[in-house]
Structures are given as structure tokens and as C-alpha cells.
Amino acid sequence: MRNEFAFIGLLLLVTLGLNSVILFVARLIRPAKPNPIKAETYECGIEVVGNAWVQFKAQYYIYALVFVIFDIEAAFLFPWAVAFDQLPLFAIVEMIIFLLILLAALVYVWRKGDLEWV
Amino acid sequence: MPLKGTFLETWLLGFLSPSLTDFLLNLVMAVIVALVATLPIVVLTWMERKVVARIQDRIGPNLAGPYGMLQAIADAIKMFTKEDTMPAEADRVVYNIAPIAMAAAAMMTYAVFPWSPGVVGADLNIGVLYFLAMGAATTVVVLMAGWGSNNKYALLGAFRAVAQLISYEIPQVLALMVPIMFAGTMSTVGIVQKQEVIYALLFPVSFLAFLIAGIAETGRSPFDLLEAESEIVAGYHTEYSGMKFALFFLAEYAATFGVAVITAVAFLGGWRFFGLETRLPFLAPIILVLKALLIVFVLMWIRGTLPRFRIDHLLAFNWKFLVPLTLINIVVVAIVGKVVSGAPFGVQAVVLLASNLVLLFGALAVLGAAGRRARRQWEERIASIGGVSS
Numbered sequence: 001m002r003n004e005f006a007f008i009g010l011l012l013l014v015t016l017g018l019n020s021v022i023l024f025v026a027r028l029i030r031p032a033k034p035n036p037i038k039a040e041t042y043e044c045g046i047e048v049v050g051n052a053w054v055q056f057k058a059q060y061y062i063y064a065l066v067f068v069i070f071d072i073e074a075a076f077l078f079p080w081a082v083a084f085d086q087l088p089l090f091a092i093v094e095m096i097i098f099l100l101i102l103l104a105a106l107v108y109v110w111r112k113g114d115l116e117w118v
Numbered sequence: 119m120p121l122k123g124t125f126l127e128t129w130l131l132g133f134l135s136p137s138l139t140d141f142l143l144n145l146v147m148a149v150i151v152a153l154v155a156t157l158p159i160v161v162l163t164w165m166e167r168k169v170v171a172r173i174q175d176r177i178g179p180n181l182a183g184p185y186g187m188l189q190a191i192a193d194a195i196k197m198f199t200k201e202d203t204m205p206a207e208a209d210r211v212v213y214n215i216a217p218i219a220m221a222a223a224a225m226m227t228y229a230v231f232p233w234s235p236g237v238v239g240a241d242l243n244i245g246v247l248y249f250l251a252m253g254a255a256t257t258v259v260v261l262m263a264g265w266g267s268n269n270k271y272a273l274l275g276a277f278r279a280v281a282q283l284i285s286y287e288i289p290q291v292l293a294l295m296v297p298i299m300f301a302g303t304m305s306t307v308g309i310v311q312k313q314e315v316i317y318a319l320l321f322p323v324s325f326l327a328f329l330i331a332g333i334a335e336t337g338r339s340p341f342d343l344l345e346a347e348s349e350i351v352a353g354y355h356t357e358y359s360g361m362k363f364a365l366f367f368l369a370e371y372a373a374t375f376g377v378a379v380i381t382a383v384a385f386l387g388g389w390r391f392f393g394l395e396t397r398l399p400f401l402a403p404i405i406l407v408l409k410a411l412l413i414v415f416v417l418m419w420i421r422g423t424l425p426r427f428r429i430d431h432l433l434a435f436n437w438k439f440l441v442p443l444t445l446i447n448i449v450v451v452a453i454v455g456k457v458v459s460g461a462p463f464g465v466q467a468v469v470l471l472a473s474n475l476v477l478l479f480g481a482l483a484v485l486g487a488a489g490r491r492a493r494r495q496w497e498e499r500i501a502s503i504g505g506v507s508s
Binding site: 004005006007008010011012013014015016018019020022023025026027029030031032033034036038039040053054056057060063064066067070071074077078081082083084085089092095096099100102103106110115116117 | 144145147148149151152153155197198199200201202203204205206217218219221222225226229239240241242247248265270273274277280281284285287288291292295298299300302303304360361362365429430433434437438441442445446448449452453455456459
């Protein structure tokens with residue numbers, strides 16, 4: 001019996017291996033003459049100023065948070081969507097109420113100003 | 119699996135145990151899937167350069183072969199022989215793994231594409247969910263590439279890229295919910311088999327939302343802030359050169375073709391074409407590829423036509439238009455779908471299409487009204503400070 005997910009696991013190893021082989025072949029072919037000028041970080045032609053690891057802007061965290069909320073909602077929607085044909089009307093209305101609650105959450109976040117790119 | 123019952127299996131069973139034969143057949147199938155995933159880059163790079171060139175009233179590459187068709191080979195030779203400079207204090211492990219992981223994630227999506235009724239890499243019963251999940255795996259790799267480059271601009275580009283990629287996941291998933299609802303399965307083969315009438319005609323809102331979200335997910339123009347040459351140099355792949363950059367490139371084109379194939383599968387009917395595929399079964403993969411290339415052509419057309427979006431416009435468009443639209447779309451389609459579920463199929467199709475069109479035009483009307491109000495406020499502000507608007 002062929003397990004489909006075993007195939008996926010094998011595919012992961014094969015793709016990682018294939019890409020590593022491609023890089024290895026390229027390493028055999030290409031020239032390698034490192035010097036410190038070439039290894040400098042690119043900053044539009046000027047000298048590098050300051051540390052590269054800049055401060056993280058908090059707005060990205062807000063977007064990630066809103067994303068997590070809607071992604072969990074999507075995860076709940078998947079089984080409902082697959083079983084949509086056999087569901088009675090009650091289940092449809094229940095899921096619609098769930099979606100409307102999350103839509104209200106989106107409106108709240110919107111009106112609060114958390115979706116602005118500051 | 120298409121390799122079972124073929125001469126390869128019988129030959130291997132002659133001298134190997136069944137479990138080892140099974141493993142070897144799986145391995146051969148995995149290598150075939152991975153190699154198929156590298157084919158789009160050859161066709162798509164040529165097609166993109168020619169199509170965008172013609173839209174811009176020029177010819178595009180025509181020297182490397184007849185009509186420039188060997189240009190991809192010339193590019194490949196260049197990529198192999200370019201020197202690979204690594205920035206001085208880059209995080210070596212992360213920097214080196216990022217291109218491999220990105221290309222691997224893009225190639226793994228090809229496992230669930232239904233080329234033909236019997237030919238599919240892995241007929242997972244969560245097919246499209248697997249595709250979305252693998253497509254989302256590129257998000258963390260983008261951050262790896264930006265972080266490992268020890269470059270401020272790469273890191274900023276990676277942050278923005280991740281914000282865009284995670285934001286556009288939501289309408290992609292929500293828009294794909296509608297074909298899943300009506301096909302009753304997440305398997306790609308199942309969705310194709312259930313499409314008597316293609317879902318693009320029944321659910322245009324979902325089709326458009328999925329297409330737009332797919333363009334944003336692969337980072338193509340007009341959402342190509344991730345790699346905008348004039349703005350943040352090359353974004354998260356600034357510090358990559360040679361084959362590592364080529365792997366990012368391969369991942370992007372493989373992902374573009376992947377999104378096109380899944381759109382063709384979920385909304386355009388996959389390998390179906392008015393029953394032609396049952397009479398001539400070898401045409402089924404060709405039909406799927408042609409539909410996918412049609413969508414790729416539309417993507418390139420959009421690329422050549424529209425200017426790039428700014429990051430705040432892009433994210434506002436997603437969170438304030440696409441996400442509410444796709445949520446309300448699911449609600450409307452669920453209600454309408456249950457109400458007409460007893461009616462004959464023609465009536466169902468017409469009612470679903472009508473409800474979708476009402477939703478679409480309603481959404482555009484709301485957008486237009488909001489735009490007019492914003493413009494009126496802007497003009498009042500200009501007039502109140504004594505501006506010179508006519």
C-alpha cells in the first residue's frame with residue numbers, strides 16, 4: 001500500500017538533494033576569487049553605516065497578529081467547507097455567525113487604526 | 119500512482135522485494151516531479167520577456183536561437199559560471215540554506231497537480247490545502263534570506279515581503295474555500311472531476327480574488343515590491359549572485375506556474391474540455407498546461423500594464439477590501455448555495471452567478487463611494503488652507 005505522505009516526505013528529500021546538487025555543480029564550475037572589497041555589504045555604493053540588524057517595526061507584528069486570527073478562522077472553515085453538501089441549514093447559519101463575528105473583529109481592528117501602515 | 123502496473127514495476131519485482139520496489143518507484147516518481155518543476159522556468163522566462171517586450175513595443179530577446187528560444191540556456195550558463203560573493207559577516211548557515219529551501223518549497227507544490235485522471239504525483243485528500251501550505255513555506259525562507267545577508271536593505275525588504283506574503287494568504291485561502299464547498303473535497307483530482315461547469319463562470323468573485331492573491335503571493339508585478347530594482351535594490355536577494363540567485367529565480371517561476379495550474383484546476387476545470395479528454399486521454403495534460411499558460415499570459419499582461427503598488431496601498435487593499443470581500447463572499451455563496459440546492463442544475467448556476475455579480479458590483483460601488491468621499495475630503499482640505507486647486 002502506498003502511503004501518499006511518505007511520497008511527500010521522499011519528495012522533500014529529493015528536492016533538497018536536487019537543489020544541493022545544482023549548487024554543488026555550480027561550485028565546481030564557477031571561479032572563486034574572494035577579496036575583502038567584494039565581500040562588503042551592498043549599501044548603494046557608500047560605506048556601510050551601523051549594524052545591519054535594524055530595529056523591527058512594531059506594525060509588522062500587528063499584521064502578523066491579524067493574520068494569525070484569520071488563519072485560524074480559515075483552518076476552522078476547511079472541514080466545514082468539505083462537508084458543505086451534507087450539512088443542514090443549522091450548521092450553515094452557525095458558521096455564518098462565526099464568520100460575522102470575525103468580520104466584526106476585522107472592522108474593530110480597522111476602526112481602531114491598527115491596519116494603517118505608519 | 120502512474121508507475122504501478124508498468125513494465126518498470128514488473129522488471130523491478132523480478133529481482134527485488136516488493137517493499138524495495140515500492141520505495142524505488144516512489145523515488146523515481148519524486149525525481150520526475152522535481153524535474154517537471156524545473157521545466158516552467160525554461161518556457162516562462164522566454165515567454166515573459168517576449169510578452170512584456172511586445173507590450174512595451176519592442177522585440178525582446180531574438181539572438182540566442184530562433185526567436186530567442188535558447189535564451190534560457192544562455193542565462194543558465196551565465197548563472198552557473200558567475201562568482202558567488204558572500205557578504206563578510208553573513209550568517210553562513212542561514213544564508214546558504216535559504217535558496218535551497220525556497221526552491222524546494224516551490225518544487226514540492228508540484229506533487230498535487232492533476233495532469234490527467236490517472237497521473238498525479240500524490241492524490242492527497244487535502245490537495246489544495248497542501249498546495250497553500252507549501253506556498254506559504256516560502257515566507258519564512260524570505261526572512262532567512264534577508265536576515266542572513268547582513269544587509270539593512272535586504273532585511274527591510276524581507277520584513278516588507280513577509281508582511282505582504284502573510285497578508286495575501288488570507289484572501290487566497292478564503293477564495294479557495296468556495297470551490298471546495300461546491301466540490302465537497304480538497305483533493306485536486308476531485309475538484310476537477312466535479313466541475314461540470316467551470317467554477318470561474320459560477321464564482322467570478324472567488325476567481326478574481328484568488329487570482330489577485332496568487333499574483334501577490336508569488337511577488338509578481340504589480341505587487342513586486344519584494345524585488346523592486348529601483349526601490350530597495352533587490353530586496354531580500356540583494357546579496358545573492360550566481361547559482362543561488364538562480365535558485366530564487368527558479369522558485370519564483372515555478373511558483374508562478376504553480377499558482378496558474380491551481381487556478382486552472384480549481385476555477386477553469388483542469389483537464390476538462392467539453393469531453394475531449396475522455397475521447398483522447400493523452401490530450402488531458404496538454405489541456406491543463408494550455409489553461410495554465412493562458413493564466414500565465416494574463417499575469418504577464420498585467421505585469422506589463424500596471425505600475426507598482428506602494429506597500430501601504432498594497433496592505434490596505436488586502437485588509438480593507440479583499441479580506442472583507444472574500445468573507446462576505448463565503449457567507450453569500452453559502453446562503454445562496456443552500457437555498458437553491460434542490461433546484462435543477464441550470465437554475466443553480468444562474469442564481470449563483472447572479473449573486474456573485476451582485477456582490478462584485480456592490481463591492482465596486484462601495485469602493486467607488488469611499489474613493490469619492492476621500493477625494494472630496496482631500497479637496498476640502500486643500501481649499502480650506504487656501505490652495506490653488508481649480
